[in-house]
Amino acid sequence: MKKMQSILLVDDDEISNMLTAMKVNELAMTERVAAVTSGQQALDYCIAHCLTPAADSCPDLILLDINMPGMSGFEFLEKLNQLGCPRLPKVVVLTTSSSPRDVERARSLKVTGYIDKPLTPEKLFPLLED
Numbered sequence: 703m704k705k706m707q708s709i710l711l712v713d714d715d716e717i718s719n720m721l722t723a724m725k726v727n728e729l730a731m732t733e734r735v736a737a738v739t740s741g742q743q744a745l746d747y748c749i750a751h752c753l754t755p756a757a758d759s760c761p762d763l764i765l766l767d768i769n770m771p772g773m774s775g776f777e778f779l780e781k782l783n784q785l786g787c788p789r790l791p792k793v794v795v796l797t798t799s800s801s802p803r804d805v806e807r808a809r810s811l812k813v814t815g816y817i818d819k820p821l822t823p824e825k826l827f828p829l830l831e832d
Contacts, residue, residue: 705730706762710791711737712744712775713767718819722765722796725821736761741773745781752787760789763830765796765821766813768804779811794829796821 709732711719719737726735738744744764752760768775775795782790792814797804800818808816815829 706732708732708734708736708759708761710744710747710761710764711735712739712741712764712770712778713737713796714739714770715767718767722821726765729823732762739770741770741775741778744778745773748782748785748787748791752789752791753785754788760787761791763814764791764793766793768795768797768808769799776807776811779808779813783812792830794826 709726711722711726713719713722716737716739719739723735723737726732736747738747744766748760766775766778773781775797779793782793793812794814795808795816796819797816798819805816815826817825817829
């Protein structure tokens with residue numbers, strides 16, 4: 703797996719974001735990690751960083767929790783898919799929900815993968831192989 707330019711973490715739990723960022727940095731997966739705590743903040747981030755033709759600052763990967771207050775991860779995915787970004791980031795759902803209904807809904811929204819917390823290389827790396 704080649705090193706990514708940036709990863710966006712989306713989780714309403716700041717401690718989860720911190721632990722995931724530590725793991726991502728430990729695995730030397732990226733040059734830059736950004737974290738937001740809501741679906742709306744994630745959408746705003748993608749609007750600001752992914753809608754330019756070059757989209758150089760668009761994250762290569764979004765690690766997304768689905769159960770968040772306000773805009774859920776599912777709502778974020780629906781809106782992200784409607785943005786018309788020149789280059790959509792890969793999205794991996796990283797969550798505590800193992801509901802088959804949630805897994806199916808995520809897949810219908812074109813995610814790269816769906817994994818249970820906590821993040822481990824064994825869970826993530828197979829999803830990111832080109």
